[in-house]
Amino acid sequence: MAFPSLPQKIEIMEVCPRDGFQSVKEFIPTEHKVAxxxxxxxxxxxxMEVTSFVSPKAIPQMxxxxxxxxxxxxxxxxxxxSIALIPNLRGAEGALASGVDWMNFVISASQxxxxxxxxxxxxxxxxxxxxxxxxxxxxxxRVSVATAFACPFAGPVAxxxxxxxxxxxxxAGADGIxxxxxxxxxxxxxxxxxxxxxxQKYGDYPFTLHLHDTYGMALANMVAAMGLGFxxxxxxxxxxxxxxxxxxxxxxxxxxxxxxxxxxxxxxxxIDILKVLSVVRTMESAYGxxxxxxxxxxxxxxxGGEGSCS
Amino acid sequence: MAFPSLPQKIEIMEVCPRDGFQSVKEFIPTEHKVAxxxxxxxxxxxxMEVTSFVSPKAIPQMxxxxxxxxxxxxxxxxxxxSIALIPNLRGAEGALASGVDWMNFVISASQxxxxxxxxxxxxxxxxxxxxxxxxxxxxxxRVSVATAFACPFAGPVAxxxxxxxxxxxxxAGADGIxxxxxxxxxxxxxxxxxxxxxxQKYGDYPFTLHLHDTYGMALANMVAAMGLGFxxxxxxxxxxxxxxxxxxxxxxxxxxxxxxxxxxxxxxxxIDILKVLSVVRTMESAYGxxxxxxxxxxxxxxxGGEGSCS
Numbered sequence: 001m002a003f004p005s006l007p008q009k010i011e012i013m014e015v016c017p018r019d020g021f022q023s024v025k026e027f028i029p030t031e032h033k034v035a036x037x038x039x040x041x042x043x044x045x046x047x048m049e050v051t052s053f054v055s056p057k058a059i060p061q062m063x064x065x066x067x068x069x070x071x072x073x074x075x076x077x078x079x080x081x082s083i084a085l086i087p088n089l090r091g092a093e094g095a096l097a098s099g100v101d102w103m104n105f106v107i108s109a110s111q112x113x114x115x116x117x118x119x120x121x122x123x124x125x126x127x128x129x130x131x132x133x134x135x136x137x138x139x140x141x142r143v144s145v146a147t148a149f150a151c152p153f154a155g156p157v158a159x160x161x162x163x164x165x166x167x168x169x170x171x172a173g174a175d176g177i178x179x180x181x182x183x184x185x186x187x188x189x190x191x192x193x194x195x196x197x198x199x200q201k202y203g204d205y206p207f208t209l210h211l212h213d214t215y216g217m218a219l220a221n222m223v224a225a226m227g228l229g230f231x232x233x234x235x236x237x238x239x240x241x242x243x244x245x246x247x248x249x250x251x252x253x254x255x256x257x258x259x260x261x262x263x264x265x266x267x268x269x270x271i272d273i274l275k276v277l278s279v280v281r282t283m284e285s286a287y288g289x290x291x292x293x294x295x296x297x298x299x300x301x302x303x304g305g306e307g308s309c310s
Numbered sequence: 311m312a313f314p315s316l317p318q319k320i321e322i323m324e325v326c327p328r329d330g331f332q333s334v335k336e337f338i339p340t341e342h343k344v345a346x347x348x349x350x351x352x353x354x355x356x357x358m359e360v361t362s363f364v365s366p367k368a369i370p371q372m373x374x375x376x377x378x379x380x381x382x383x384x385x386x387x388x389x390x391x392s393i394a395l396i397p398n399l400r401g402a403e404g405a406l407a408s409g410v411d412w413m414n415f416v417i418s419a420s421q422x423x424x425x426x427x428x429x430x431x432x433x434x435x436x437x438x439x440x441x442x443x444x445x446x447x448x449x450x451x452r453v454s455v456a457t458a459f460a461c462p463f464a465g466p467v468a469x470x471x472x473x474x475x476x477x478x479x480x481x482a483g484a485d486g487i488x489x490x491x492x493x494x495x496x497x498x499x500x501x502x503x504x505x506x507x508x509x510q511k512y513g514d515y516p517f518t519l520h521l522h523d524t525y526g527m528a529l530a531n532m533v534a535a536m537g538l539g540f541x542x543x544x545x546x547x548x549x550x551x552x553x554x555x556x557x558x559x560x561x562x563x564x565x566x567x568x569x570x571x572x573x574x575x576x577x578x579x580x581i582d583i584l585k586v587l588s589v590v591r592t593m594e595s596a597y598g599x600x601x602x603x604x605x606x607x608x609x610x611x612x613x614g615g616e617g618s619c620s
Contacts, residue, residue, distance in 0.1 A: 003502045003534075187574040188533050192313045213526075215574075216567045216604035220530040223498050224313075250607065257526045264497040264525075294526035297560065 004227035009268035011047070011232045012258060013208070014040050017068070018049040018085050019252055020240025022061050024289060030064045032287050034071045039279035040237055041072075041080045044271045045255075048072075049104060049234070052085035053094035069098040083142065087118050092132040095139075102140040102176070105129050107169075109161040110151030113182065117146065122161075126168045133172040140176065143169035144210065148179035149186035149194055156190070159197040166202070177207050178234065181221065184214030184250060188224040195228050208232040211253050213239060218253035219261055226267070233258060238280040239292035254293030256280065314537035319578035321357070321542045322568060323518070324350050327378070328359040328395050329562055330550025332371050334599060340374045342597050344381045349589035350547055351382070351390045354581045355565075358382075359414065359544070362395035363404035379408040393452065397428050402442040405449075412450040412486070415439050417479075419471040420461035423492065427456065432471075436478045443482040450486065453479035454520065458489035459496035459504055466500070469507040476512070487517050488544065491531065494524030494560060498534035505538050518542040521563050523549060523602075528563035529571055536577070543568060548590040549602035564603030566590065 017037050021028055041048060050072045056063035065084065072082055083102035084095045095103045107125040108114035114122050133141055148162045166177055179198070181191070198207065209225050211218040211233065222233060239254035259271040273295070280296050283289040327347050331338055351358060360382045366373035375394065382392055393412035394405045405413045417435040418424035424432050443451055458472045476487055489508070491501070508517065519535050521528040521543065532543060549564035569581040583605070590606050593599040 003499045006499070185574070187571055188530075189313045189316070189575040214604065214608055215570055216523075216526070216529055216564070217571055217574075219526055220498075220533045220571070223530045223533070250604070254526070260525055261497055261527055261530070264495070264527075265499040294524065294560070298524055 005229075006226050006265060006267055007229065007231035009231070009270070010226070010262055011208075012045060012255060012262075012269055012271060013047045013049060013083070013232070013234050014043075014045045014237060014255055015049040015210070015234045015252060016040060016236035016238065016240050016255070018052050018062075019234070020236040020238065020289075022052060022059050023241050023251070024061060027061060027063075028287065028289075030067050030071075033064070033068055036279060036283055036287065037068070037072060038075060039282065040276070041076045043255075043275040043279065044269075045080065046270065047081035047083060047102075048076075049083045049085065050100070052087075053091035053098070054085070054087050055090075058087075066094065066098055069100060073099055085144075086132065088120075088128050089131050092135070096136070100139065102142050103132065103136065104142045104144055104178070105132055106144045106146050107165050108146040108151070108182075109157050109165055110147040110154050112153035113147045113151045116153070122165070126165065129169065129174075130172045133174065136173075141174050142176040142178060142208075143174045144178040144180055145169075146180045146182045149181045149190055150183060152183045159194050162194065162198070163201060166198075177205070178210050179207055180210035181212055181218075184212035184218065186211075186221055187217055188220045191221045191224045192228065195225055195230065199228055204229065206232055208234060210234040212241065212250060213253045214250040219257065222253065222258060222261070235259075237276050237293075238283055238289065238296060240283075240289065251292050254295065256295040257293050260295055316536050316575060316577055317539065317541035319541070319580070320536070320572055321518075322355060322565060322572075322579055322581060323357045323359060323393070323542070323544050324353075324355045324547060324565055325359040325520070325544045325562060326350060326546035326548065326550050326565070328362050328372075329544070330546040330548065330599075332362060332369050333551050333561070334371060337371060337373075338597065338599075340377050340381075343374070343378055346589060346593055346597070347378070347382060348385060349592065350586070351386045353565075353585040353589065354579075355390065356580065357391035357393060357412075358386075359393045359395060360410070362397075363401035363408070364395070364397050365400075368397075376404065376408055379410060383409055395454075396442065398430075398438050399441050402445070406446070410449065412452050413442065413446065414452045414454055414488070415442055416454045416456050417475050418456040418461070418492075419467050419475055420457040420464050422463035423457045423461045426463065432475070436475065439479065439484075440482045443484065446483075451484050452486040452488060452518075453484045454488040454490055455479075456490045456492045459491045459500055460493060462493045469504050472504065472508070473511060476508075487515070488520050489517055490520035491522055491528075492520075494522035494528065496521075496531055497527055498530045501531045501534045502538065505535055505540065509538055514539065516542055518544060520544040522551065522560060523563045524560040529567065532563065532568060532571070545569075547586050547603075548593055548599065548606060550593075550599065561602050564605065566605040567603050570605055
């Protein structure tokens with residue numbers, strides 16, 4: 001049996017500064033965030049989710065969103081595309097004022113998770129997203145469909161619920177769509193099933209996948225998605241991440257693990273894996289962040305290679 | 311695109327007491343080993359690699375092989391199939407004297423790794439295996455082809471080298487064959503490529519796969535193998551494991567992660583995952599072993615479930 005045809009190259013967006021940092025309870029000083037972001041921006045990635053314009057009451061870690069964005073723009077504007085998560089119109093106003101390239105509006109396909117995450121029904125979030133779309137101007141809008149495969153409260157999520165959010169986002173003028181396995185319970189068979197429905201309806205629209213690695217299935221799910229031609233993925237350096245409002249959600253697929261597998265399979269990522277590892281080392285040693293990537297635990301990661309990574 | 315057809319059920323052999331324990335530097339007292347083995351034997355698995363009859367100079371951790379086997383037989387003989395690793399004829403003598411059900415003779419497809427692992431050439435190991443086969447009597451013999459995909463020293467291993475060891479093992483009367491990704495660098499595309507060659511030559515012979523998770527690809531590789539009809543896997547509770555003679559090798563795929571993904575995909579394993587988690591917890595809390603499974607780190611593992619595992 002031949003392996004399914006794979007993309008020649010994939011795009012990996014670095015989301016550690018948003019999805020990773022938000023999972024850290026103790027406030028990471030702004031200058032530490034900026035140092036890590038600078039390191040990650042220089043690894044060859046083309047886009048980064050830099051921060052989140054959310055209520056500091058909901059996520060105190062992101063209270064310095066405007067400052068972090070300002071620092072990012074000084075060095076990386078025009079070199080690395082910036083994106084910021086927004087949960088609502090107020091977030092959009094903050095993001096637009098910061099001059100971010102893309103806003104990332106999150107709507108859960110599952111009502112239960114959307115209520116827990118945003119205190120809104122799905123329809124209310126869609127209405128809010130439409131307001132954001134109306135005032136985005138030249139700033140791009142990505143809509144992320146959270147719990148696109150499973151919900152921590154309601155279990156498996158019917159593809160129809162995902163399609164509905166995607167339809168409304170595209171109608172509203174969204175420039176990109178992400179589907180998120182928020183809690184990481186999707187398995188490769190389930191991912192293939194839902195993504196096949198998506199492919200059938202939207203052809204080769206360039207969706208992005210956001211795969212959490214809670215149960216260790218993120219890379220297997222990535223392979224399943226690539227087999228269907230999906231070529232855009234979120235990942236977080238060091239495997240950091242988690243959703244404070246999704247019980248059981250753990251870290252993202254680690255950027256270095258994802259890039260390593262892709263490159264091993266002959267799929268270009270543009271990412272300098274050793275540079276990512278170097279930043280991850282610093283995140284751990286200098287800033288005390290808890291790392292969970294496989295590559296960071298290998299001899300290659302620790303000692304710079306002993307011929308063990310063929 | 312439909313997902314490739316998958317086995318309805320798979321067999322998972324628990325190898326933590328051999329491959330897991332051998333990676334632990336400090337000697338695990340025999341009574342601790344026996345307590346863990348008893349716990350794992352009661353999780354619904356049908357076979358277990360209980361120990362290794364190797365030189366205690368090479369691997370001091372296995373110095374109590376005969377005692378461990380004797381304790382295992384007292385409680386589990388006839389209920390859980392026992393297997394013991396043997397690197398040579400002397401190991402076979404010890405294993406046969408212990409009354410083990412299966413012996414597991416390891417030969418690397420790669421000359422470099424075979425020299426490092428056994429201080430023999432591949433041909434010398436094959437000759438030794440033939441001697442073991444000649445005296446096995448009613449005891450079953452499994453031949454494990456180490457570095458069947460990649461070698462820590464020589465890089466990718468040509469399938470022809472794997473076929474050669476398999477041919478000689480089958481000619482000698484081996485009752486089972488395992489192919490091992492000793493260092494965990496194989497990716498799903500590479501695994502599919504080598505296993506397709508194997509399928510083409512040996513039809514539906516029930517090979518076993520032994521997949522290390524060094525780079526986080528073990529579950530993705532398992533999916534690739536299941537897509538080709540392979541239905542027998544080794545795994546180690548808690549993700550313990552590693553080869554002292556293969557730089558960079560890290561733990562096995564964790565039994566609980568492997569079983570969780572399989573069951574999620576509708577593939578029966580017969581394993582009580584919560585029981586495995588309970589033993590893994592004890593391995594960590596009572597015996598200080600370093601656990602690296604995803605499931606053990608989830609809320610489900612820690613708190614017995616919060617509805618997050620759909």
